[in-house]
Amino acid sequence: MDIRHLRYFMAMVEGGSLSEASRRLHVAQPALSQRLADLEQELEVQLFVRGPSGIAVTEAGTELYARAAAIVKQLESARAAVREKAGHAQGCVSIGILKSVAPIVATPLYLAIKQELPAVTPEIVVGYSDELRQRLRASQLDIAMQVHAAHEKCAPATLLYRERLCLVGPRPLVDLHPAPIRLEQLSGIPLILSSMQPSHRMLREEAARRGVALDIVGGIEDSKALLDVCATGTAATLLAESVAARRAGNAGLAYAPLDEPRLTRQVVVALNDSVMKTGAIIAAEAILARLLRERLEATLP
Incomplete structure (x- = not known):
């Protein structure tokens, strides 16, 4: 073999x-x-x-x-590292970015890598945090964005930003309580929560832990369809603050942050620790972190 x-x-x-x-x-x-x-x-x-x-x-x-994927990835990293001794970052770098930020960062990330690292071939994958974590562990990615609750212990990684969850929906539902909103105040609001979205699972788990009964009327994974349903006035949902600030107004919806430290999202970038860290990987990680901070600066506290 x-x-x-x-x-x-x-x-x-x-x-x-x-x-x-x-x-x-x-x-x-x-x-x-x-x-x-x-x-x-x-x-x-x-x-x-x-x-x-x-x-x-x-x-x-x-x-x-x-095991084959890990071996091939290590071989490619070794080849790139040896070639970099000639003085130029090169090779293929696979980067996993979250669905929530893909619309604002995927294209600028690709273009920035091609401009700043002309000998590097970027391969950008979009997914939920759990999907990207699994692909990183399987050596299918070199770099992956991941989401952790504020209280979670996680492996060493570079913190990109923290953000709150926001209630997003028609103004009559969002204005039932003054902002910021507590978890208990969500109990009387019809909510659309998808089991596929990590933030929604995090909310469900915290509600169960505290004995808060949420009125979950359904689930929709696609964020555009989710906001379209909320715009009918029948329900609300929860979105990360960066997404709510960017999309709620366009959908004719209001939003208000939650005052729940345990539901604060920590968004980090992690590297595949089973392969050699080439100059291309390190440089691409830095570009990703820079672009995210630039584009989210206006929407995060």
Whole structure:
């Protein structure tokens, strides 16, 4: 088993079929089939289950994929680090950014990296905090934004900013209580909270811990659809302060911050500690932190 075997195997997993892996790798499908057979024979396990619609990875294959991804990432980092000895940051840097800030930072981040680090290829991934954390651990990302509650202990990371949660909705619901709002005051307000959104899960957990009964009338993951429903006047929701300040007014909604220290979000940037920290990774992290602070300065306290 060598690095080529691992790259072929990863392409099969990511492509979902031998034909798609063949297309991505520009390798004939019979050759890929033989490589897979050789790999399964060497490891003495079945890596895929074949079916009419493609291939499905087995539990053993899933384990191999996670380890292969880490090995390939380490190899790429080592190659970039050696080349950087010539004096220029280079290589591919994969960066995970939160859905909540992607509209204001994804494009400027890509353009800034291309301008300031011309030999670096940025790969930007957008997701929720939990998704990005998992991809970082699986060595699919070099850098990832993550969200933690203010009271949570977390691994060493660079703090980007802190922000409160805000009640967002039609003014009659938001103005039921003077701002800032306490958690107990949300109990009489119909709320749309998605189980997919980390901030909404954090709110639910804190309410359960304190015995506060929330009136949850439904859940919508997509933030635009969520605000559209709130704009009908039937319900409110909770959003991070940077998002509420940017989007509530455009949707014809009001917002008010919560006075709840335990529900304050700490947004950090973490690096993959299983790979070498190249100059490209460090420089890209600094650019991300700078852009976020510049663009959120007007909306955060």
